[in-house]
Amino acid sequence: MAALQNLPDSKCAAALAVKPVVLLFGLTQRWNLFAPEIRTMNQYSMCLITFRDGSQRLYEWPRIELLSVFDRFTYLKVRRFVSEYWANPFDNRSKLWPYGAPFMVAASFDPDNPPATITNIFRGQKVPPFDQFTRRANMPRGYVLDATMRFPVNRSSMSTVMPDEKSWQGYFPDVTP
């Protein structure tokens, strides 16, 4: 079962046949830490909440490199979720994005001035290639790549739908907006 799950893409008939059992008993196995390729971009995400009167509030997910050693440890699962799924334009789970926006709405809800739009902002910075070896202390500090996804908030239900606007600025060679 483990071998089937580790076949490339695991799309063979046998892998699909055992999938229900794998899911039911939590037998999921994908063992590819840092392999075969490693992501070569540093990234983080923010969320911009725009209220009906035009005022805005920025929520930034904590950035690991700015946390204490203890907080880095406890923040591990959130880091995983945010960097891999929340507003990540490289991820294939974009269908889930609108469902995350109401969480932000609820956190900033004011009945007199409810949120009008939620904008997820993804920021990235490529790691310099190996032939331009860069010491950690000299790594580029600015985040120059941006992807934004703006979700309009439904006035009656405070829910959102898929983004009405997407924009990719900077250089994303692997993404077709």
Next chain:
Amino acid sequence: MKAITGALAAWKGFWFAPASVRPICLFRILFGFFLTVNLLGHYLPYYRLFFSVDAVYPTAPLFFFKYGKNQVFDLLLLLPPDDSFRLGFIYLGVAASIFMAIGLFTRVSTIVAFACLLTLNNHFPLMLNAGDNYARLCLLFLCFAPTDRAFSLDNLLFRKEKPEQLFEPWSQRLIQIQFAFIFFINWIYKVCGDIWTDGSAVYYATRLTEFYRLPMPVFLDSAFGCKLATWSTLWIEFLLFTLIWPKRTRNYVVVTGVLFQLGLDWCFNLGMFEYFFVATYLLFADPATIDSILARVSRKRAPEAVANE
């Protein structure tokens, strides 16, 4: 025909020849402790984000996109929709892990710990890494092992006679094979990747800010150091699914493996990932070695140990 019979006997011996319970009981203690730290350190602090009724993603669409129409094991869905119940469920998992570590109601607490971890993992799968998958599988296999027979409160409180110290180690072997299989697959993936063969993988991995943990060793700030570390990783991972099996080389590989995992843990913020593997090395240890170490620690004469093979 003789060769086939010999192979069948070796196969049967590998899975069912009596072995000492001490390695797997020590593994239970260490694994239970790490699982407790895992639940307290990673699951509890941000439970509202992942497990509350108003979690960051509602359960229905998350399950639909992640699992499709398949069924998953999730006890949280059976609880009343109230955060206090869900918080209590995580504490139940913590309590079961502690009980498992100290060996109190060992079998039941192991099964409860597995059910809790499986539920939490299934409920919000977007936060999982390979360490969670490994912990879950180890717990599943531990449910079938008599881990209460040594180093347990069950022995002290409920048993008048010392239980049998030998068992059929198929559950232990499953964990060992799982362990070796992980390194085998990882190694295959790595040798298929250009950055591993050209020696630049460690450079990129150590430049990802989200994995920053403790100050990086100085040699990783040089191109040569990064190449050396990359190729060393490939060699060590190769040893961890090959030379960890022969008894003659096992101890050296185990020591190398432990140092390797602790080195990774120093360099990368991977949570309890490495510690679950460190605990697993106990299962490869020779029971005689374990007994002599324990005897030295407790300043008693080492009891006669049972050979593992």
